[in-house]
Amino acid sequence: KMLLDTLHRSRIQFPGMGMGFLKRIVDEALEHCRTRFVGGKSLISYDQVKSRIAALQSYYTNCSAMCLYATENAQIDKDQSGAAIEANSIKALLTDYMHEASQSLMQLLGANGYRVDGYSGRAFIDSRPFQIFEGSNDVLYQQIAEAFLKEMRRAKETNLFAHLRDHRLTRLTAERVKSLLSFDIDAGMAQRQLVDLGRVLARVVSMDFVATLGDRGFRSELIRASLETVRGEIQSIVSRLQAAVTEGPVEDYRQGSGWLEFATAR
Numbered sequence: 001k002m003l004l005d006t007l008h009r010s011r012i013q014f015p016g017m018g019m020g021f022l023k024r025i026v027d028e029a030l031e032h033c034r035t036r037f038v039g040g041k042s043l044i045s046y047d048q049v050k051s052r053i054a055a056l057q058s059y060y061t062n063c064s065a066m067c068l069y070a071t072e073n074a075q076i077d078k079d080q081s082g083a084a085i086e087a088n089s090i091k092a093l094l095t096d097y098m099h100e101a102s103q104s105l106m107q108l109l110g111a112n113g114y115r116v117d118g119y120s121g122r123a124f125i126d127s128r129p130f131q132i133f134e135g136s137n138d139v140l141y142q143q144i145a146e147a148f149l150k151e152m153r154r155a156k157e158t159n160l161f162a163h164l165r166d167h168r169l170t171r172l173t174a175e176r177v178k179s180l181l182s183f184d185i186d187a188g189m190a191q192r193q194l195v196d197l198g199r200v201l202a203r204v205v206s207m208d209f210v211a212t213l214g215d216r217g218f219r220s221e222l223i224r225a226s227l228e229t230v231r232g233e234i235q236s237i238v239s240r241l242q243a244a245v246t247e248g249p250v251e252d253y254r255q256g257s258g259w260l261e262f263a264t265a266r
Contacts, residue, residue: 196241
């Protein structure tokens with residue numbers, strides 16, 4: 001119990017690290033896109049660029065909401081041994097957002113993103129290990145899914161939305177994803193599906209954090225944009241989850257797969 005308390009508290013405190021990281025990336029992206037002109041207009045006037053920056057600001061807003069949760073719940077005198085869902089959701093989702101944000105900044109900067117003295121390249125490299133240590137994110141997402149499924153079995157509930165609607169970590173925003181998550185869970189889903197389900201559930205948990213932050217007076221435009229961005233992420237993951245692709249690797253792939261054998265000489 002003591003070890004779980006220590007581990008979960010450490011994961012819940014990850015937003016303290018991510019806050020400055022994501023704010024710097026948002027500031028760098030805005031500065032570059034305002035001052036860089038392509039085709040006679042600034043980068044920030046292009047729709048795809050706006051989409052990327054909106055996603056970066058969504059990551060920043062999510063991290064802000066996680067910081068609020070950590071500040072109020074991760075004090076040393078509060079037992080976190082039972083906070084596996086919260087801790088795993090925060091650690092896995094935040095570190096994924098950090099790495100995705102660094103990649104997006106590199107895309108916006110173009111060739112400047114690869115400069116030795118540039119920030120984006122260092123951010124890309126430095127953020128990657130956080131997706132692996134203190135629990136590989138793939139494993140953590142699977143554990144999130146298994147924790148929810150265990151609760152559903154205990155409650156004799158099979159519909160995902162029905163469970164999220166009444167769950168302490170998702171009840172504030174479950175209605176926003178009702179149309180996406182109103183389906184019955186297959187108890188025998190494959191591991192890759194469990195990982196994707198965990199990605200979905202971590203995002204629903206983060207939406208509740210964001211909604212709570214919004215109720216405290218955080219800038220409403222950022223709250224609204226973040227909730228919509230995360231909802232779009234959930235929609236994309238659910239599409240993959242429901243596709244139920246189960247193909248595995250071909251271990252002896254070299255046989256019959258040399259393209260040169262099929263080339264016609266001219």
